[in-house]
């Protein structure tokens with residue numbers, strides 16, 4: 001297997017859904033299946049926060065959700081837990097600034113997808129140098145889904161990273177809704193990453209579809 005090509009990565013980032021059991025008011029498998037029906041392009045298993053599953057229960061949920069992704073051709077990324085990603089032979093891993101050295105994670109996972117969080121230019125440059133396939137930038141807007149989230153920076157941080165030469169695939173995260181997708185794509189993001197906009201929606205399928213439509217429309221507008 002070779003490293004993912006940048007253009008394929010950009011497409012997979014378009015509607016990047018993140019979820020764990022703590023984000024779900026109904027069975028996670030149902031929410032994921034509905035989100036896939038609505039058009040998500042990538043999935044991250046993020047089993048984190050108060051009440052999160054651990055050990056065997058975490059592994060079993062991950063396996064169940066990975067199976068659903070596999071049935072529909074949606075790449076399955078594991079948040080934080082490199083060992084779990086390897087045990088499941090997941091498609092990739094996402095790590096943040098407090099999750100260890102991205103270079104070492106790259107060595108451990110070989111050609112699997114590596115996503116790294118960055119909050120400023122220095123972190124973004126280091127992620128590129130470490131071999132990240134994409135960068136997650138946030139929070140763009142205020143979020144209730146991450147207990148230790150930093151202060152929201154607005155879409156200007158994406159514009160700044162692009163202006164300073166960060167050219168690799170980039171996804172915006174934190175408080176993203178169909179209503180603000182336009183400004184993050186216009187700023188230079190390849191896609192949007194969401195928890196609550198899909199997981200807490202009355203219909204995850206409708207929410208995912210609205211996000212996908214907003215991304216496609218915004219990308220068309222950005223080409224003009």
Ligand SMILES: Cc1ncc(COP(=O)(O)OP(=O)(O)O)c(N)n1
Pocket residue numbers: 016018044046048079080094095096097098099115116117135136137138146171173193
């Ligand atoms: C796509 C994406 N971007 C950013 C993050 C946040 O990662 P991190 O800073 O490590 O925080 P936690 O998610 O681990 O709490 C992400 N998970 N995904």
Ligand SMILES: Cc1nc(C(=O)O)sc1CCOP(=O)(O)O
Pocket residue numbers: 018117136137138139140142143144145146149150173174175176193194195196197
């Ligand atoms: C997992 C995560 N990481 C963030 C960061 O800023 O790095 S914000 C966030 C939570 C995103 O959830 P929602 O779409 O509900 O705002």
Ligand SMILES: [Mg+2]
Pocket residue numbers: 079080094095096097099
């Ligand atoms: Mg992390």
